[in-house]
Amino acid sequence: MTEPVAGRIPQVAGELIATRRVGAYQHMTFVAPGIAELARPGQFVAFAVGGQTSANLLRRCFSIHRVSPSGTYGGTVEVVVAAKGPGTQWLAALRPHDGVDIVGPLGRAFPLPKEPVPCVLVGGGYGSAPLFWLATQLRERGCPVEMVLGAASEDRLFGVVEARRSAGAVTVTTDDGSVGTRGWVSDVLPEVIRRSGSAVVYGCGPMGMLESITRVAGAEGAVAQVAVEESMACGIGVCMTCVMPVTGNDGVTRMVRSCVEGPIFRGDRIRWESFESGWGRVPADAVGAPARGGH
């Protein structure tokens, strides 16, 4: 972590200026002065939900879909919301001009390759949200970009049209075959990596998908950079709820906070075998792991 500077992360009274249903999701644009200017692809914003006296205290975190630092009304930040609980439902139901407290940008951004190497960007469901902005930045550096978008069904895909604008080629998969290839992104990914000669695979989506992206990338000789989604209570590194086992440059595994050390990790650094049926276990060799029968 770089040395903190007092007051450096903006916390702003955001204002919703546009909201639109896209399939199963809500695409929302907020005026959030100060955040857009600092944000980079892969970072996220944390919303307080339910207003000042809300009984839902925990922040809801969303990967930034896009920013416009110099919009007519000041910088804007866009997110894609899947309304699955009381907090996200409150957010998705906001009307234009409604206010919401936003903190960001938070977390580490996707690392960009130094050389103009080909890249594949893989998104599962609304996980594709940050990838279009990333694709634009990669192409500005001369990296050829392909995208793979997958979801359970057509209404759960996000940004297929935008993908065609942002990437050289787009492959779509759905579990039910309602559009694109029937199956998972990992079914088509080996061929996409080989065809494009990609050196980096960027992924964002559910944990199971990120694990398979990492496995396929490794088998094809590419590096996977994945954006994880662990449940977060604060988003700013103070609660320790969002941890996962990640191996550092020194070869040592630690339980690290995905909100500050992530959400982007090299896929091959995550201890995938620790995740099972919704549990994230502490590997026995992790720093400070409880001794067997101890604690």
Place this chain on the structure above:
Amino acid sequence: MATAPTTSSTRHTSARGDQHRLPAIDLSVQIGGRTLPNPLMTASGCAANGKELHRFFDVSQLGAFVTKSVMGGPRSGRGTPRMAETPSGMLNSIGLQGPGIHAFVKDDLRWLKSVGARAMVSIAGSSSGEYAEVAAVLRASDAFDAVVGVEVNISCPNVANRGLVFACDPLAAAKVIALVREKLPRDIPVLAKLSPDVTDIVEVARSCVKAGADGLVMINTLLGMVIDTDRLRPQLAGVTGGLSGPGIRPVAVRAIWQVHAAMLEGRLPTVPIVGVGGVRTGDDALQMVAAGASAVQVGTATFNDPRAPHRVLHELAHALATRGFPGIHDAIGIAHTRLDPQR
């Protein structure tokens, strides 16, 4: 559906907005041999060790910065899920993840000192000996002059007594406090942090004060549990967890009230009480002060608003000033003097 925003709501509320002056009342509080410039503190485990919150406000402006409970060695903490949202609060089971006291004093304590923060170091242990050892390492560290107090988190399982938490056992609690007190210079206050999950909190409080505690911190989380109804299993990997947030505030106010009342009645020596549990606003903090707290910590509310400790300080100061109090001291325990004599 894009529409022009109303300018007033796009106002920037970053740290700069909070720098307005505190009202000219005496906010200083005395804890043991130390005087703190104001009564606001972070709550242990809700603010990490300072660097993260310093990105939102200057942590040296708080009366004290309370660090995450630290043990002898590094701890990975528990597996996930570690939390569940509850009505006006949350349940957590972190498992005291931390770097261990040696790394803590080298990195975190030095950093707190470098920004001029007053550190209230929270220590933990799984045996009374471990608490004492942690206190001794802290005492010997080169940044010890940044320490304004040691908060002893006695809500830890005692391995020597089949995992019964120290805070639920007045004798074990007293032993920990006495050992820690011995390891630290007299001018460093030792505060015992009590658990509300006891039959008689006054008894534990008395035991700790008699053992040398210079202050009491009330309350730690309440033991709770949430079932995930999709999977029909405990939502936390650790099964049970600690309940915190505004939902527990009445429990905290009650605990402070009972112990302060016991002090007024002479049932235990009078020491300062630090109130914690569900404080979100200055008004919440004022409830604790009126019930008998000399200082107040903000915990879970920080997850909702990263600047909450700093904001609550300003709100409390204004709440006191508006009510005509010349200083916080004049409001401590005032609710005890305002009972219906006919009750």
